[in-house]
Amino acid sequence: MPQWIQGSPKWLQDLFYQVYQTLIYNDRWMLFVKGLQITFIVTLGALVLGVLLGFIVALIRTAHDDLSAAKKSNPLLNFFNAICKIYLTIIRGTPMMVQLLIMGFVIMTPKTDTGMIICGIVTLGINSGAYVAEIARSGLISIPSGQMEAGRSLGFNYVQTMWYVVIPQAFRNILPALGNEMITLLKDTSLVSVIALRDVTKQAQNLVNKTYQAFVPYITLALIYLTLVLILTWLLGRLERRLRRSDH
């Protein structure tokens, strides 16, 4: 122990001892790093899957609504729209924890470590997709119908107008809400320990089990999540500023 610690007040010595026991002794901080890897992979995978799924569902739902507004109907689109509605109902109507338990122990039953990570990504991605879908749809219907009419009158077809005119504007509108969803998703990854994945939360719990000190591991854990969310917020802020530049 360094000299200045021995001369310091007792609570500081206690804190130092706990920090030492939690993070430094036996290279225990490596447990956090290991857990962070799992948290990272699951978050990133689920984020990509969720955004992809969400946008596809939102486009199908909007296309269907646009068509019925024009008093037309397409059997294929009706079919996909129904599937999307069922998906939204089921996923938004059941808790994330229940979905993880069902995926982990009933549907996917992963047998390898990679399998378990994929199970986590798929479950969280599917869950996030449902929320992203509604966020994206709110963005798409927020664009005035004049934009679509203008695009069509210039000779674009429906898909082209969506792609070149509506989606870029809608995307910019939904960024704050999308950022919200991403932050929620990042924090929800702490649930994956129920399918026996050792994410950063689980590793912190394991550390508490080793040291029987709850203070330093959990505060460290909170700081880790806070840092991750701050980084994510900063990245989203940059993206938002970049997209706003095209406004003028």
Add this chain to the structure above:
Amino acid sequence: MKKFLALFLAVMMLLALVSCGTTTEVKTSESQAATQAQTAGTDKAADSNKLVMGTNASFPPYEFTDDEGEIVGIDAEIAAAIAERLGKELEIKDMEFDSLLTAVAGGSIDFVMAGLTVTDERKQQVNFSDTYATGVQVIIVPEGSEIKTVDDLEGKTIGVQSGTTGDIYCTDDYGEENVKQFANGALAVAALKNGQVDCVVIDNEPAKNFVKANTGLEILETEYAVEDYAIALAKESTDLFEDINGALKELKADGTIDEIIAKYIKAE
């Protein structure tokens, strides 16, 4: 970017301040409680007429929930008998096994009865009563598994209940990458049924219940470890410790404990 850094640092410093504040507070209140306990000869838990027990109710036959949702089992009945002897009202809290020891050390529950094994490491954190039962760590495998003895566990995927002695021993013996931690024994057994793990290491009595409830599983003859169950209390609750341990001794002497255990564990 600079602004964010500044904000982040500010938050960190605030947290550090808050955290230091709470530690000192806890420490002083603890030492106050300790001195009070020494001078007056009483502590808070010993005075209150409520006794709060922490357990993880997925560990049959020691603790499980019956069809009415009540927590029953050997531990629950022994605790009820102790509470009755001390003239107190028993309240049982069902929580994750992982958090039990931290909870009792932190004072949110008065004692832990959860088929909890006495280990040297745990002794540093809590006080253990006399032991009231013996547990055996056994290995559950699917019928016809290539795991025949403890020696075959090398390189296999082992399912455990997170934070139990089975978890601690297996992680020490076979490495963290081979041990899958589940929140409770039932989930570990579900994973075994699905083929997600090769075997489950868990205490003997719950193991028997799990195997009885599921077809195609068996318990290996060889034992993984033999250990003692005891009640855990916070180091500070010295008076309550005397009370509970005294009651436990009396219950042992008059055969109540044997009776309770025999009620749940039928002799073969």
